[in-house]
Each structure stands twice: as structure tokens, then as C-alpha cells.
Amino acid sequence: MTKDADAFRQLPSVDEALRSVAGAAAAERFGRSATIASLRRALSDARRAIEDGATAPRDAGEIAARAAQLLEQEATPTVRAVFNLTGTVIHTNLGRALLAEAAIEAATQAMREAVALEFDLTNGKRGERDALVRGLLCELTGAEDATIVNNNAAAVLLTLNTLAKGREVIISRGELIEIGGAFRMPDIMARAGAKLHEVGTTNRTHEKDYAEALSDRTGLILKVHTSNYRVEGFVAEVKAPALARLAREHDVSLVNDLGSGTLIDLSQFGLAHEPTVAEAVREGAALVTFSGDKLLGGPQAGFIVGRKELIARINRNPLKRALRVDKIRLAATEATLRLYRDPERLVEKLPTIRLLARSKDDIEAMARALQPAVSRTLGDALETRVVDLSSQIGSGALPLETLASAGFAIAPREKHGAGRRLAELASRLRALPIPVIGRIEKDSLILDLRCLESAEPFLENLSKLAP
Ligand SMILES: *Cc1c(COP(=O)(O)O)cnc(C)c1O
Numbered sequence: 001m002t003k004d005a006d007a008f009r010q011l012p013s014v015d016e017a018l019r020s021v022a023g024a025a026a027a028e029r030f031g032r033s034a035t036i037a038s039l040r041r042a043l044s045d046a047r048r049a050i051e052d053g054a055t056a057p058r059d060a061g062e063i064a065a066r067a068a069q070l071l072e073q074e075a076t077p078t079v080r081a082v083f084n085l086t087g088t089v090i091h092t093n094l095g096r097a098l099l100a101e102a103a104i105e106a107a108t109q110a111m112r113e114a115v116a117l118e119f120d121l122t123n124g125k126r127g128e129r130d131a132l133v134r135g136l137l138c139e140l141t142g143a144e145d146a147t148i149v150n151n152n153a154a155a156v157l158l159t160l161n162t163l164a165k166g167r168e169v170i171i172s173r174g175e176l177i178e179i180g181g182a183f184r185m186p187d188i189m190a191r192a193g194a195k196l197h198e199v200g201t202t203n204r205t206h207e208k209d210y211a212e213a214l215s216d217r218t219g220l221i222l223k224v225h226t227s228n229y230r231v232e233g234f235v236a237e238v239k240a241p242a243l244a245r246l247a248r249e250h251d252v253s254l255v256n257d258l259g260s261g262t263l264i265d266l267s268q269f270g271l272a273h274e275p276t277v278a279e280a281v282r283e284g285a286a287l288v289t290f291s292g293d294k295l296l297g298g299p300q301a302g303f304i305v306g307r308k309e310l311i312a313r314i315n316r317n318p319l320k321r322a323l324r325v326d327k328i329r330l331a332a333t334e335a336t337l338r339l340y341r342d343p344e345r346l347v348e349k350l351p352t353i354r355l356l357a358r359s360k361d362d363i364e365a366m367a368r369a370l371q372p373a374v375s376r377t378l379g380d381a382l383e384t385r386v387v388d389l390s391s392q393i394g395s396g397a398l399p400l401e402t403l404a405s406a407g408f409a410i411a412p413r414e415k416h417g418a419g420r421r422l423a424e425l426a427s428r429l430r431a432l433p434i435p436v437i438g439r440i441e442k443d444s445l446i447l448d449l450r451c452l453e454s455a456e457p458f459l460e461n462l463s464k465l466a467p
Contacts, residue, residue, distance in 0.1 A: 014039045018064070020061045022064035034071060038068075084451045085447040085452060087450060089356055089403075096300070099297075099299060110327045110332075130148055136341075137337065140263050141305045143277075145311035145312070146304065146305040152257070157192050157319070163255070164195075171198055171223075174202055175237075197213050203231050207238050220286075225257060256283075259290065261280075263277055263278070271393070277305065285306065288304070298332060299336070300329065356393060360405055370455055373462075384408050386408060406449060408447045
């Protein structure tokens with residue numbers, strides 16, 4: 001008891017700690033208020049430690065150093081760059097598409113300056129923010145009109161709410177998808193105020209199923225790209241052209257939610273053919289919805305393209321105001337779309353396409369060049385082998401398609417407790433200044449190098465690995 005009381009008395013006051021060399025340096029760097037708040041925390045931690053009979057910093061300098069450490073931790077941004085070595089190129093949990101330099105420049109400029117966002121520079125009158133990307137979207141998709149919102153989930157919500165509020169939406173049971181992050185078609189439909197009318201079965205839906213469901217209560221027919229799965233075997237789906245014809249005959253609209261949506265034929269890069277937005281428009285959908293930050297390679301956004309009078313109705317919906325995008329993303333979107341005017345140079349300019357198109361030979365050569373240094377850094381207890389891998393596109397685009405890739409399989413030489421050692425290694429890699437994110441597969445930690453474009457920063461970062 002008396003020992004405790006002594007220990008408490010030895011603790012400095014906030015003011016004393018602030019006047020210490022470390023305290024003054026922290027105040028200079030982080031500001032006086034923040035430093036005082038942190039000193040209070042350090043002092044109360046020390047008091048608690050004394051109560052628990054643990055060792056605690058005692059003098060003013062030690063308390064100030066502890067406070068500075070806390071401030072340092074808090075100053076690390078929580079939105080941090082990581083090395084995505086998961087093998088999934090468009091990784092939703094790691095922020096999806098990396099933007100093109102042109103998009104980054106445009107966004108930065110828009111952040112720094114006033115921009116003609118809703119201002120028509122030709123006549124000096126109020127303009128419309130969608131006009132900034134409408135022309136490009138129409139040109140690249142062949143649609144009559146286009147609009148942009150926060151993301152594709154918003155595009156679907158807004159479309160359903162505008163065209164089918166209080167009405168039925170006919171959709172195949174096989175297309176009632178759930179996408180990660182709780183995007184479930186039936187829930188979105190309910191929130192949009194539309195009534196779900198499912199037709200067909202999980203594996204087979206026929207034209208007559210749709211035809212029988214059509215009535216004067218129908219708001220629209222919805223076709224959804226089953227982005228993240230495939231039903232194989234005894235299956236039947238009704239293709240968009242047939243649905244478009246059926247919809248027209250009954251004077252309702254076909255809406256095609258493409259999900260990822262690509263603007264170019266990916267087969268030129270050795271990938272499977274994914275329906276393009278232009279194809280979906282040509283197939284007769286009244287509206288097509290797709291994402292900005294999946295295969296398209298831009299910032300988060302959702303696009304709705306299609307018939308003029310429908311887009312006009314969507315733009316009049318008050319929800320549109322709640323779902324609109326800001327100037328930063330509009331600028332980045334415009335710059336990204338512009339790159340598609342020069343498809344031959346997309347591989348060079350658009351990171352998403354560049355990473356998807358990157359050859360296995362190139363990736364493997366990099367892995368071989370890095371192997372000795374990586375192996376040395378990781379130490380003798382771990383074996384680092386160069387292996388063939390399969391990358392994935394991610395974000396539900398071409399879910400069964402894999403891309404031949406290469407990278408490292410890292411495994412503990414001592415098999416006893418290998419699982420724990422692997423988890424430890426993964427955790428040490430995540431604790432690096434730039435966290436390295438791989439995946440654990442069987443008995444190895446896998447680092448797929450597809451998304452690693454330059455070796456130097458990677459090695460420099462890895463050299464800081466904690467023992
Ligand atoms: C990804 C996806 C969505 C949601 O798009 P976000 O841009 O993530 O909001 C909707 N529908 C389909 C078919 C998708 O693949």
C-alpha cells in the first residue's frame with residue numbers, strides 16, 4: 001500500500017512530462033492539445049500498471065516517450081497501401097481497381113481546384129454533372145443516353161425504384177444472386193419498392209416462364225449476370241435478345257445488370273469472352289447497369305446506359321440526388337473512359353487491364369530474380385520456392401476463369417507446428433510498413449506476384465521484416 005502510494009507520487013504531472021525533451025518534441029510534431037491528451041493516457045496507463053504491480057514508466061521523459069509512441073501509432077493512416085499478392089486482381093477487400101495515372105491526375109486536379117461541375121461553359125448557365133461523362137459513355141457503349149451514380153448497387157436500386165416501384169419485377173430463379181457485402185437481389189428489390197416475381201427454377205428457366213409471368217402489374221424484366229458463380233450441367237437460360245423481344249411485345253423494359261461490365265472484348269488479352277456493355281445494349285436491353293471499379297478499371301461508380309426517356313426518368317428520381325458522385329470521381333471516371341478511345345494502348349495505360357494481361361513468363365522471371373533475396377530475408381527456417389500459380393480476376397468477373405501466374409510458396413522446413421509458424425509469418429508480413437497480403441493454401445503461404453510490378457519497393461519493405 002505505502003509502496004503504491006510512493007510509486008504514484010513519483011509519477012510526473014502532465015506539465016512536467018510536457019516540459020521534458022521528448023514531451024516538447026511531441027508537442028512540436030503533433031500539436032500541444034493532442035500531446036496533452038496522449039500524456040494523460042500514458043499517465044493513466046502507468047497508474048493502472050502500478051495498481052497491478054507491473055512495471056511502468058515513471059519519470060517525465062519515459063511518460064513523454066510513451067505518449068509520443070501512442071501519437072505515432074495514431075498518426076499512421078488507417079487507409080494504408082498494401083501489396084496485393086493474393087492473386088486476385090480486382091480484390092474487393094483491397095479496394096478493387098488501381099487507377100490509371102491519367103485518372104489520378106484528373107482526380108487530384110479536381111480536388112485542388114474549382115471545376116465546371118454543374119456549369120455550362122458555353123453559355124454560362126447551370127449545367128448537369130452527368131454531362132461530363134455522358135458523351136463518352138454513349139460513344140463507348142452505343143447507348144442513347146447514360147447516367148452515373150455511386151456504385152452499381154446504387155444503379156440497380158435506382159433503376160428498380162424508378163421503373164418498378166409498386167410493380168413486379170420478373171427475374172429468373174437462377175439469377176437471384178448474392179454478391180459480397182450483402183448485396184442480395186431480393187433485398188435490393190424490396191428496398192426499391194418493387195415486387196419480386198421469380199420464374200423458372202434454379203437451373204432452368206424458359207421463355208414461356210417469363211411470358212406467363214407478364215401481366216399489367218409488371219414493371220420490368222430483369223436479367224442479372226450471375227457474376228460469381230456458374231450453374232453447370234442440365235441448365236437453360238433465356239438470352240437477352242429473346243427477353244428484349246418479349247419485353248417489347250408487352251410494352252415493358254428489359255434491364256440487364258451486367259455487374260462487372262467490360263467495355264472491350266477481353267479475349268484479345270487471352271481471357272474468356274465476357275459480354276461487353278455495347279453487346280448488351282445491342283441485344284436490346286432498355287437499360288444496362290455496370291460497375292466502374294471492376295473490369296472497367298476506374299473509381300467506384302455505377303453506370304446506367306440505355307434509352308433516353310428512361311434515363312430522363314431516372315435522373316428525375318429524387319433518389320438520384322442521394323446517390324450521385326462527387327467531382328473527384330467524375331474527373332477520374334472521365335479520364336478512365338477516355339483511355340478506352342485508344343484501345344491499343346490500354347494495356348500500357350490502364351493498370352487493371354495491364355495486370356490481367358501480364359504474361360506468366362514475365363511474372364515467373366520476376367519471381368526467379370527475387371527468390372534469393374526473399375529467401376535470405378525470410379531465413380533458414382522457411383523454404384521459399386518459385387511455383388506456378390493461378391490468379392483470379394476477382395469481383396465476380398469470369399469466376400471460373402484463371403490466369404496462369406507464378407510466385408512463391410513459402411513453407412516452414414520443420415513440419416511440427418507448421419500451421420502456427422505459417423500464421424505467424426502471415427502476421428509478420430501484415431505488420432510490415434507496407435503490409436504484404438498473400439494467402440495460405442495447404443501447408444504454404446502463397447505470394448502471387450501478378451500484381452507486383454516493381455521489385456525494388458517490395459524488397460526494401462521486406463527488409464524491415466520483424467524477426
Ligand atoms: C458487383 C455487382 C453488383 C454490385 O456492383 P457494385 O459496383 O459493387 O456496387 C451488382 N450486380 C452484379 C451482377 C455484380 O456483379
